[in-house]
Amino acid sequence: MNIDENIIADIRRFNRFYTNRLCVLDRHVLDTGYSLTEARVIIEIGIMGQCIANNLVDVLDIDRSYMSRIIAKLCKDGLLIKKKVTMDNRTSLISLTSKGAALYHQLNERSDEQIVRLVQGLSQKEIKEIHASMLLIQKKLDRLEKI
Amino acid sequence: MNIDENIIADIRRFNRFYTNRLCVLDRHVLDTGYSLTEARVIIEIGIMGQCIANNLVDVLDIDRSYMSRIIAKLCKDGLLIKKKVTMDNRTSLISLTSKGAALYHQLNERSDEQIVRLVQGLSQKEIKEIHASMLLIQKKLDRLEKI
DNA sequence: TTGTAATAGTTGACTATGTCCACTAAAGAG
DNA sequence: CTCTTTAGTGGACATAGTCAACTATTACAA
Numbered sequence: 001m002n003i004d005e006n007i008i009a010d011i012r013r014f015n016r017f018y019t020n021r022l023c024v025l026d027r028h029v030l031d032t033g034y035s036l037t038e039a040r041v042i043i044e045i046g047i048m049g050q051c052i053a054n055n056l057v058d059v060l061d062i063d064r065s066y067m068s069r070i071i072a073k074l075c076k077d078g079l080l081i082k083k084k085v086t087m088d089n090r091t092s093l094i095s096l097t098s099k100g101a102a103l104y105h106q107l108n109e110r111s112d113e114q115i116v117r118l119v120q121g122l123s124q125k126e127i128k129e130i131h132a133s134m135l136l137i138q139k140k141l142d143r144l145e146k147i
Numbered sequence: 148m149n150i151d152e153n154i155i156a157d158i159r160r161f162n163r164f165y166t167n168r169l170c171v172l173d174r175h176v177l178d179t180g181y182s183l184t185e186a187r188v189i190i191e192i193g194i195m196g197q198c199i200a201n202n203l204v205d206v207l208d209i210d211r212s213y214m215s216r217i218i219a220k221l222c223k224d225g226l227l228i229k230k231k232v233t234m235d236n237r238t239s240l241i242s243l244t245s246k247g248a249a250l251y252h253q254l255n256e257r258s259d260e261q262i263v264r265l266v267q268g269l270s271q272k273e274i275k276e277i278h279a280s281m282l283l284i285q286k287k288l289d290r291l292e293k294i
Numbered sequence: 295t296t297g298t299a300a301t302a303g304t305t306g307a308c309t310a311t312g313t314c315c316a317c318t319a320a321a322g323a324g
Numbered sequence: 325c326t327c328t329t330t331a332g333t334g335g336a337c338a339t340a341g342t343c344a345a346c347t348a349t350t351a352c353a354a
Contacts, residue, residue, distance in 0.1 A: 007278050008262045014281040019169055021288065022162060035340075054302060066341055068304055090349045092300040115155045118288065128286055131154050134161040134281035140273050141168060141265065182311075182324045201331060213312060215333055245328040 025114045032103060037062065039107055040068055042079060045096055046104035052091045079103060152249060172261045184209065186254055188217055189226065192243055193251035199238040226250060 029039045045051060057067050071094065074080045079100035082092035085112055096104055119127050178184045187207055192198060204214050218241065221227045226247035229239035243251055266274050 001188075003266065003274060007274065008259050010278060011262050011265070012258060012282060015169060015172065016283050017285050017289065018165060022166055022169075025162065034308085037340075052302080052344070057302095063192075063342060064303070065305075065343080068302095072304090075254055090189060092303090112155050113161055114157050116150055118158070119150065122287060127150060127154065130284055130287055131157060137277055137282050138149050138164050140269060142164065142275055143256050184311075197330080204331095210313060211332070212314080212334075215331095219333090235321070235331085239332090 010066055021118070025111075025118065026099075028110045029107065032107065034103075038074065039066055041067070041074065042096070042100060042104055043107055045080065045094060046108075047103065050093050052093060054091070056094075074100070081135045168265070172258075172265065175261055176254065177207070178252065178257075181250075185217055188221065189243070189247060189251055190254055192227065192241060193248065193255075195286045197240050198240045199240060201238070203241075221247070268283065 026036055029036055032039065034042070038061075041062075042055060044056055044060055048055065053067055053071055054064075056062070056071075057064050060067075062070070071080060071082075075082060080094055080095055081097055082094055085091065085093050119130065122130070155243075173183055176183055181188065181189070184207075188209075189204060191203055191207055195202065200214055200218055203209070203218075204211050207214075209217070218227060218229075220231060225244055227241055228244055229241055232238065232240050266277065269277070
């Protein structure tokens with residue numbers, strides 16, 4: 001597998017470039033008073049609807065003890081509730097309260113806004129080109145995971 | 148500016164996807180025993196050749212006191228040397244020692260290897276497609292900065 | 295069914311990473 | 325020569341994340 005050195009340099013340049021872009025896009029999360037990690041937890045629960053702590057640990061790849069503390073904090077803040085379920089007394093079902101759901105929606109809307117800002121000033125044609133490029137990259141690089 | 152909701156969702160999906168990829172690519176740095184931030188400092192000095200601490204603070208957007216401590220550590224580890232320069236007695240010229248330069252080259256080589264691994268299993272044609280897509284994204288989104 | 299292993303979660307202690315502020319010393323500006 | 329700005333350092337602190345020990349419960353195999 002010989003790859004042109006210029007291509008490697010370009011990909012590394014792209015990675016540096018895109019890292020900065022992602023950083024800027026994520027910054028808005030901090031306005032909520034929660035960290036990126038806490039936001040990820042809220043969003044994941046929003047997507048899952050209901051889950052147990054261990055699901056979050058697996059999906060988000062966060063340490064169990066750290067997750068325990070994050071959940072405790074978000075519960076204390078009234079964003080989550082834990083419901084004991086008879087099936088397994090070791091666990092609780094976690095879900096968003098209405099306050100948590102509101103934050104979840106706010107995070108989603110803000111993320112959407114950030115994407116709009118990202119491509120602001122470009123024509124619809126250019127946006128479509130970027131879109132197609134992203135889909136291509138993801139398709140090609142994602143495929144490799146399954147092998 | 149109306150943007151198709153599906154495109155926004157796709158871009159957000161791509162961002163999540165690519166964040167994970169970047170995370171995996173960066174992980175190799177930790178094998179050196181240095182953090183990503185310390186590695187960024189070493190690489191930047193490698194690129195600049197010679198610089199003063201404040202240059203690094205500006206370019207890498209790292210707190211001055213934090214930078215001071217990072218430089219002190221890297222000096223203690225024999226990766227950097229500070230040379231007093233008569234022109235301005237407040238500052239020192241910082242540069243890599245041969246040991247530091249070796250690490251700099253190692254970091255570069257490993258980063259290149261990671262890119263090769265990233266696209267491993269793809270045909271040359273597919274790699275060229277990815278490359279072109281990245282260039283397009285960067286060109287379109289980079290242009291927006293200058294406005 | 296009983297002993298053993300595995301799983302879910304919690305807590306304490308710790309490390310790593312990063313931030314804020316006050317300070318010294320030198321340089322630059324008027 | 326004063327006053328302001330700049331470069332760097334160090335103390336104290338904050339935030340983020342890790343590691344290991346522990347309890348309680350469940351799963352499983354003999």
